[in-house]
């Protein structure tokens with residue numbers, strides 16, 4: 615497994631693979647890998663001749679009061695998991711290599727970031743869009759794999775591909791859960807044992823919504839009220855949003871008659887967690 619620490623080394627590596635007519639699959643991450651990331655790597659491995667993993671905690675996607683400085687990291691463990699998953703190269707850039715002094719460019723999407731997490735994290739998706747575009751230009755992937763837990767991010771990346779005429783296939787990886795249903799996230803590491811119990815309420819509330827829909831409920835408001843009161847019954851929970859929305863535009867729907875995205879964000883203590891489910895009321 616090659617480890618590339620500068621963008622010029624990484625770019626040369628990718629250009630060499632291209633000259634050899636090798637295809638490149640790419641999985642971008644911020645490190646502190648867990649089974650969710652491993653599943654993205656395993657999904658990507660058979661799709662191309664080579665598999666590149668990036669580990670970069672991107673400052674541009676963190677707001678002023680967010681967890682940039684405390685974001686968990688364990689590079690040794692990340693490299694061991696990457697090796698086991700068959701990664702060909704790991705890109706481990708430094709902040710000032712990605713954002714040199716006098717960096718000026720922004721990428722702003724017009725409506726997808728206005729919904730869901732974008733409402734409480736106003737600069738987050740601009741930061742994701744710029745770093746992913748740069749990583750694509752450096753790594754030159756044919757295919758890139760993104761997890762569906764960050765559904766809004768996935769939609770934004772798909773839109774970015776269309777808007778910027780980027781010829782990279784975007785593949786979605788399913789949400790990987792702990793045994794108790796909690797969606798895997800690097801941020802789960804912040805949770806105390808009792809917060810962990812509260813964190814399970816996200817997944818349980820998605821199941822509650824499924825049950826209500828299966829019984830014929832079509833009013834988002836009625837379901838959201840029940841989900842909210844269920845979650846708020848657990849200590850240290852502060853609801854950010856629960857939304858039933860169109861899976862393409864992310865705009866709220868006023869009735870659940872077609873497949874919808876049910877997305878949720880809750881703060882457990884200081885830790886903000888997200889989860890979602892695609893629900894088809896006809897099934």
Ligand code: PAF
Pocket residue numbers: 642643644670672675742745746764767
């Ligand atoms: O999903 C993430 O971990 C990050 O948002 C990404 C895509 C690696 C960009 O920093």
